[in-house]
Amino acid sequence: MANPVFDVCVIGSGPGGGIATYALASAGLKVALVESGPRLRAGIDYNAHAPVYEHLEARLSQGWGPVSSVSRDFGSTDHFVPVGDRSGHGLLRALGGRSLCWAGHSLRFGPLDYKRWPISYEEVAPFYSKAERLMAVYGSRDGLSNLPDGEFQKPVALRCAEQLLKGGVEKLKKRGRAMEFVGQRKAMPTEARPGQRATCHYCGNCMKGCEVDAKYTSANTPIPRALATGNITMFLESMMTRIIVRDGRVRAVSYVNKEGEEREVQCKNLVLACSAIETPRLLLHNGLCNSSGLLGKNLMSHFGVTVTALFPQLRNRDASHDAGTDYFHGLLTGLYWDQPSKDFEGTYQVQVGSGIPPRNLPIRNAPGFGESLKRDLREKNVIHATMGMQGMMLPSAGTFTDLDPQRRDRFGIPLPRVHLHYGQNEIAMARDMVGTCGEIISAAGGQVFLQPSTVSADTLGLDYNHYAGTARMGLDARTSVVDPDGCSHDVPNLWIGDSSVFPAYPEKNPTLTNIALSWRMSERLAERIKGDR
């Protein structure tokens, strides 16, 4: 057969690329999926239930929690160059990408969040609904103004300490404070339904890779469905290196396969969905889509500090099954939505976890040894709750990604540099979080056990799984990289289907919006192709 010309070539099979492949193949288009990693089988190639004898080095640096063969390399500096304040890059080269290792948190961005975007919440809402049904998201309908309810399966309950914190929030609300405490919303089925993935068995290992494929991944839901259409061809362990453009349009991409040979895929349209670091890196390397000079700029993520509480009233609680759907079951939200803070711009949410996760102890820093250590460790872990801040970062000139002039990967492509510097706004927001959590803990009858003694740039931790904003969408080609549909302003058949396109970033987790937007982008692309025929 002569080299086929695909309607669309999708690069990357993570949350954005997986859904794009499915949406495009379902529309009857011939799709090539190019993924730099191999196919990993849940429970065989990675298994978070197995005893963790291996990966000791990764566990030493990741706080001794269980690590699986897919989650061990996060934060390793082999595939990026950090500049400035602490950063990382949670890249995973495999079919399904980082959707293999995520906690499943699925929160819609709200109408207020979309005020900074060129599209409205109402335009994205139908895609949120479709995504939630496909992903099987559980949650409770809380009726909050800026965290819209979705198509939920039955919610998962809060644990003891989370319940107490909810009580603390209710007390503060009566005193006029604007905040809400709700259950988390996550992408794993809690109700058995025909034709759906297995229901969650509450083992608590979501982030390390779900070995029964209950948690949504690109590899277990959209890609198998796309394959069933017969419209896709997969190129695995194939690293896209060059985008071939003639007369202003993408004609093909070249990739290096497992054997190290360079090959080409001819395509009429190209979708890049490689993450907010990899997508700009590949475009910068190819000298494309940067007439605005904004490619790689406006890098945003989430950051925060952690406050740990102890609740003496839980000292004698019964043994319980604390694993659940990973650690964070509770969510403190609704802060500074309607009434902005005087001290900082933006807002944050707080993810709340408690209890003893499987094969792990959240608190390991009890001093000494012997019977007293044994008593102390048990008690602290049984009665603790952790409040993890997730604050929004404003885009700034100091925060961006570009190409390292020295270091290159094995394909000769420069490694991305991640430039990250915290400003006064982030520090003021984190100080507010420490104060607010202290009030909630004491209103709930607990005491603060661990918190940063002073909040400075050094104490802030970055969520390096949540990058966004490096190829922002907008109406004006001078101030944005893609249009509101996700199509490049510069190259009319090059589309971006990942969180790079976020023009602003609220406090909420990115994946559900990434998937909804990529689905919307794919439908627009399919309409355009059909219109051209």
Place this chain on the structure above:
Amino acid sequence: MRRRDLVFLVPVLISAQDVDTTAQLADIILPGAARARVNFYIETTLRHAPQALQQQWARGLAALNEESRRRCGKTFAAASREEQTGIVAFMAQGEADPQSEIERFFVLAKRLAVDGYILSEEGQRDWLGVDSGAHGEFTGCDHPEHLRRP
């Protein structure tokens, strides 16, 4: 440590005497650890660990025995429980900011002992009192046609 337990152990990293030392050290740090055979966990983990860590463990054991000989003229494994406890108390002094080989060894040994004990049946069930098995909801047969009695 019973002799037959040792049969299963291929001493890639530590000798049979080191196994005893490891078991007893872990048991002083976390009473019950020897019964839960945490030393097997430590041995297996170290076997998979980077070489630098294996070497740190070997140096740590040597420093432990040296301290033991200095104090009571015996190896750590041969010392009485009381003598061992005194040595571990000495090791633990610098826990917050370990400086010497033996102080760094305490931090590593404690981490591994806690880690192994969490994973053991005794640690899970008797110490932490958690039920960490994975349990989905089990409803049994709910098909009306099967539930109907003849």
